[in-house]
Amino acid sequence: MNIENLKTFITLSELKNFTQTADRYFIVQSTVTNRIMELEKELGKKLFIRNRKNVELTEEGQHFLAYAKRIVALEASAIEELSMLHTFPRIFVSEQ
Amino acid sequence: MNIENLKTFITLSELKNFTQTADRYFIVQSTVTNRIMELEKELGKKLFIRNRKNVELTEEGQHFLAYAKRIVALEASAIEELSMLHTFPRIFVSEQ
DNA sequence: TAAAAATACTCCATAGGTATTTTAT
DNA sequence: ATAAAATACCTATGGAGTATTTTTA
Numbered sequence: 001m002n003i004e005n006l007k008t009f010i011t012l013s014e015l016k017n018f019t020q021t022a023d024r025y026f027i028v029q030s031t032v033t034n035r036i037m038e039l040e041k042e043l044g045k046k047l048f049i050r051n052r053k054n055v056e057l058t059e060e061g062q063h064f065l066a067y068a069k070r071i072v073a074l075e076a077s078a079i080e081e082l083s084m085l086h087t088f089p090r091i092f093v094s095e096q
Numbered sequence: 097m098n099i100e101n102l103k104t105f106i107t108l109s110e111l112k113n114f115t116q117t118a119d120r121y122f123i124v125q126s127t128v129t130n131r132i133m134e135l136e137k138e139l140g141k142k143l144f145i146r147n148r149k150n151v152e153l154t155e156e157g158q159h160f161l162a163y164a165k166r167i168v169a170l171e172a173s174a175i176e177e178l179s180m181l182h183t184f185p186r187i188f189v190s191e192q
Numbered sequence: 193t194a195a196a197a198a199t200a201c202t203c204c205a206t207a208g209g210t211a212t213t214t215t216a217t
Numbered sequence: 218a219t220a221a222a223a224t225a226c227c228t229a230t231g232g233a234g235t236a237t238t239t240t241t242a
Contacts, residue, residue, distance in 0.1 A: 001099045001171055018197060031233050033198065038232090045178050050197065053242065060178050067174035071167050075097055078163035082141050082156050114222060127208050129223060134207090146222065149217070199238070207230080214223070 001042055003075050005035045006068040009047065012036060013065050016055040097138055099171050101131045102164040105143065108132060109161050112151040 012021045012032065022029045040047050047061035057065060108117045108128065118125045136143050143157035153161060 003097045003099070019195090028234060029197070030199080030235085034232070037198095043175065043178055045181075051241080053196075055197090060181055063177055063181065064174055067170050067177075071170050074163050074167050074170070078160055079139065081159055081163075082139055085141075085156055085159065115220090124209060125222070126210085126224080130207070133223095147216075149221075151222090194242090195240100196242105197238105197240080199236100201234100201236085203232105203234080205230105205232080207228105209228080210226085212223100212225075215221085217219085 001039070002035075003072060005039050006072055008032055008035045009039055010065065010068055010072065012048070012055065013057055013061065018055070097135070098131075099168060101135050102168050104128055104131045105135055106161065106164055106168065108144070108151065109153055109157065114151065 008021060008025065011024055012018065015021050015024070018032045018036075019029045022032045025032075036047060043060070043064065045060040045064075046058050047064060049056050049058055104117060104121065107120055108114065111117050111120070114128045114132075115125045118128045121128075132143060139156070139160065141156040141160075142154050143160060145152050145154055
């Protein structure tokens with residue numbers, strides 16, 4: 001499972017539009033389709049119902065959304081924390 | 097960032113051996129090297145110190161390990177939860 | 193017929209494998 | 218000399234793009 005795909009999924013759940021989601025990431029609509037289909041394949045569940053001019057999360061999709069957000073947030077926190085390490089000299093450590 | 101790579105990272109942090117980690121996933125040693133290097137590239141940080149017959153987490157690696165474990169656990173929980181949905185009929189729901 | 197998603201196809205990047213080299217003891 | 222990781226190289230898969238078709242309002 002790829003975290004970029006989770007970000008795409010989250011954005012699609014908000015925008016409810018494949019084309020707009022693609023534009024947000026400077027990719028094309030079919031790539032969004034592929035990423036969502038890949039997630040659906042990995043999970044063995046449909047995440048969205050696509051019909052008559054709107055895109056809606058399934059019940060499974062709603063549940064998965066909460067996890068996806070937590071995973072994406074954790075990745076961001078990890079990157080943030082690592083970027084902070086060793087940023088400031090550790091003045092009070094006198095020896096190894 | 098790929099969650100499979102995080103699993104590889106976690107296992108390597110436990111086994112401290114690229115070859116054994118590869119065996120655990122039925123992949124080859126060079127693939128483990130590639131996955132770890134991909135993570136290190138994405139993070140811009142070395143995760144392991146490789147020297148004289150042992151592999152040790154760097155300080156950054158130790159911090160990242162905690163996040164990796166949480167992310168992998170969340171993915172597992174998500175899959176578990178989705179697999180449980182609609183498993184049992186909802187007897188007491190009389191109408192939509 | 194119009195707007196949006198799915199599909200078909202093509203191409204290229206890269207993930208993963210084999211084999212080899214490097215490194216450290 | 219040995220054990221293990223890195224590297225070089227090759228191949229095949231699949232991710233991403235273009236163009237087209239399908240769908241539905």
